[in-house]
Amino acid sequence: MCGQMNIHEYQGKQLFKMQGLPVQQGVHCKTIQEALDAYDSLGSEIVAVKSQIHAGGRGKGILYKPNTEDLVMEGGVKIAFNRDEVEKYTTSILGNKLVTKQTGPNGKIVKNIYIEAGCSIAHEYYLAILVDREMKMPLIMASTEGGMDIEEVAENTPEAIHKVHVDLSEGLLDSQITQLCNSLDLNETSTESFSKMIQGLFSLFVEKDCSMIEINPLVRTKNNDMVLLDAKVGFDENALFRHQDILEMRDLSEEEPTEVKAKDTGLSYVKLEGNIGCLVNGAGLAMATMDVIKLYGGEPANFLDVGGGANEEQVKTAFSIILDDPAVKGILVNIFGGIMRCDIIARGVIGATQALDLDVPLVVRLVGTNFEEGRKILSESNLNIHTAETLAEGAQKIVSLVRGGK
Amino acid sequence: MSIWIKEDSKILVQGITGKQGTFHATKMAEYGTHVVGGVTPGKGGMNLDLGAYEVPIWNTMKEAITNSSADASVIYVPPRFAANAIIEAADAFYEVRGEGVIVCITEGIPTLDMIKASAHVANIEGVRLIGPNCPGIITPGKNGGCKIGIMPGHIHSKGRIGIVSKSGTLTYEAVAQTMSIDEGQTTCVGIGGDPVNGTGFIDCLSAFENDSDTVAVVMIGEIGGTAEEEAAEWVSKNMTKPVVGFVAGMTAPPGKRMGHAGAIISGGKGTAKEKVSAMESAGISCANDPSEIGKVLLKALENAGLR
Secondary structure (H helix, E strand, O other), X not given: OOOEEEOOHHHHHHHHHHOOOOOOOEEEEOOHHHHHHHHHHHOOOOEEEEEEOOOOOOOOOEEEOOOOOOEEEXXXXXXXXXXXXXXXXXXXXXXXXXXXXXXXXXXXXXXXXXXXXXXXEEEEEEEEEEEEOOOOEEEEEEEOOOOOXXXXXXXXXXXXXXXXXXXXXXXXXXXXXXHHXXXXXXXXXXXHHHHHHHHHHHHHHHHOOEEEEEEEEEEEEOOOOEEEOOOEEEEEHHHHHHOHHHHOOOOXXXXXXXXXXXXXXXXXXXXXXXXXXXXEOOHHHHHHHHHHHHHOOOOEOEEEEOOOOOOHHHHHHHHHHHHOOOOXXXXXXXXXXXXXXXXXXXXXXXXXXXXXOOOOOEEEEEEEOOHHHHHHHHHHOOOOEEEEOOHXXXXXXXXXXXXXXX | OOOOOOXXXXXXXXXXXXXXXXXXXXXXXXXXXXXXXXXXXXXXXXXXXXXXXXXXXXXXXXXXXXXXXXXXXXXXXXXXXXXXXXXXXHXXXXXXXOOEEEEEOOOOOOHHHHHHHHHHHHOOOOEEEXXXXXXXXXXXXXXXXXXXXXXXXXXXXXXXXXXXXXXXXXXXXXXXXXXXXXXXXXXEEEOOOOOOOOOOHHHHHHHHHHOOOXXXXXXXXXXXXXXXXXXXHHHHHHXXXXXXXXXXXXXXXXXXXXXXXXXXXXXXXXXXXXXXXXXXXXXXXXXXXXHHHHHHHHHHHHHOOOO
8 A cells, every 4th residue: 555646747737837836838638639729729839749658768768559569659758840740749649659668568558648838948957856765854856967867867977966855844945945056056047946946846745745756857948947847746645545636636547457456455466577476465575475486486477465464355356366467377375474364364265266266376375373274274175275384385386386387 | 681672561552442453452462561551532541451451541642651651652543643643652751751662553654744753753862663564573571572563472482583674574484484493582673664764774783782682683674775785884883793684575676666665666776686785795694585594594693603
C-alpha cells in the first residue's frame, strides 16, 4: 500500500495553474480533431505536441505501431510550426506505442495528448522537490543543466545540482530562495519570477502531499520570466485519503491491470520478466526470495507480498494474480509465519490449487507459527506440492522443476 | 543486558481497544511482556482482559505514564492518527519521566506527517522512536521476555547476538539463522522500511557496540536510500564487534517499487550491489542468501575467537 500515485503532465499543469504558477496555455486532447481545435483556439503559431503517458524520457522516446512494431516516429514530444504539422504529429502519436527509457521495452499506448503554446526559450533549467529520506526533510534540487538527462548530470557533474533542505516547521526561507537564485545565476527580473514560483510550488508540494515534483525543463524566456514547461507530479498514496481531488485524477489505464487488482485486495504485486511466480509475506523477504531464485539460476516472474495478516481468500487471489501471467511456469511460496499462521496458509494453498486447477509445479516453504501443522496439511493433501525447509532449498527445487519442464 | 528495552520494561499500548491493538497486546502479555495498560481516547477508566491478566485504559498518554510509570509505548493506531499519537507519546514521556521509547508498528502513515513527527521526537532528548512500519523490538528473557510489536515471540531465545533490520519477516529469518548455529539474541530491532523513520542503523549499531552482552551484530538492509552505506562507514570507524549482513533486492528492477515505499532506487543510488560492496569494504561479511546468514555469522564468531 506504500507508493506513489502519478498523474499526467496536463493534470499537473492544471494544478500549477490553480496555484497561480506560470505555465503556458495548453489543451488536453484525445482525438486529432480536438488537437486541431486546440491549435486554432490557442492562438499561438508554434505549439508543442506532447504525448501524455506516466513515464519520463518522452522527448527521446520512439513511437511504434502497436501490432506490427513498425517505427512511426522518433520523439514523443514535437514542436509544430503550423496546423498541418499538428495534424501530422497527432496522427503519429495517438493510438501508437511510445517506448522510452522509463517505460521498458513494451512501451505504453498513447491515449492522451497535450497541445501547448510555444514559448521563446533563453535557457533551460532543472527543478525538483522530493523527500530526502536520510535527512528526513523535503529537498529542493535545481540545476542550470536542464532539458537533458538529469541522471547523467548527477553522475558526471554532481556539483551542477544545487540542493536546499527545507525544515517543515520553518517553511522555505527567503535566504534559501536567494541561495537557489544565486546558484542558478539569475538576473534581477528572473529572480523575482523564480522566487514567487518556488514559493508556490513548495506550498503545492506540502498542501497536496506530493512525493515528487519534477520540472525538466523549467525555462527562462527571452523576457526573463520563469515558466514551468514540464510537470511530473507524484503523490504519496498513504495521504490520498485527504485529497479527493487528486484521487479523481488517477488514470487506471496507465497502470498494470494485475497490479491494480492486487492493490484492491490489499496485496502488493509487481510484474517482472521471468517465469517463476513468487508468493511471499513481507516486502524484504519477497525481494530476498527473488534474489535467491536468481542466485540458483532462475528468473522471478513477479514480486508479491501478501502482507502480515493474509487470509485464505487473499492467498487464493494471490495465486490467481500470479497465474494471470502466461509466462509463469512454476510457483514458489515462501512464508515465515508470524502473525500469519502456517496452517492457514497451507489451507489457502490447497484451496487455490484445487480451485484454479494448478498445472505448474509448486514448491512451498513454511516456517514459523504452526509450521508443523502446515506441512502436515500439505503432505496429507495428496496434491503434487513439493515442500522445502529453507529458502535456498525451495529456490533450488523450483528452478530445477521449471527447467525439467514438468 | 540488552539495548533500550529490558526484560522487565513496562509497556503501554496506544490504540489498545482496536482489533490490532487488542490482538497484539494479548500476544505480548502471553509472551511475558509487562503490559501495564493502554490508551484509547474516550475509553479511559475501563479495563481490558488480555487473557494473562487485565489492564487499565486511560484517555491520554500523560495520565497513563503518570499512573503506570511505563518505560515504553507501542502504537497500533490507524495511519491517519499515528503521527499525532507519536507526538503525544513523546511529549508525555518527556514531561512525566524525561525519557521513554516509542515503538510505532502502524503501516501507511503519510510521509509528510512522519517528517513532522520524527523532527518533533528528534528535538526531545531522552525520547526514542522506533519505526514506523516495523515489527517492533524484542529483548528475549530467560522466561519469556519483553516483546514490543508483532513478531512471533517463540522463535527467539536469550543470547548474545544483536539484530537490526529494515524488514519484518527477514528479521525473523535472521533470528532463525542465529538459532540454527545455537546462538540467541540480546535485542532485535526492526527499524522499518518507510522513507522516513525514527531510529536508524547507526543508532542500533552504536547501542550494540556499547552493550556488554552483545558480542556480534546481524544487520539486514534493503534497496533504497543510503542508510546502509552510511552505517557501513560508521562501522569501519567505530565498531569493534563483528557485524555480518544481508541486503534484499539484488534483482529488483530500477524504478520499480517493491512494497516498501523506501525501496525505490533513484538515480542509480541505493542499489543492493552498492550497499553490499560498501558493507564488505567496511569489514561486514554479507550473505548472498538469507539461508546462509547463520554460516557467515558462525565464521565471523570463529574469526573473532568467540566460538
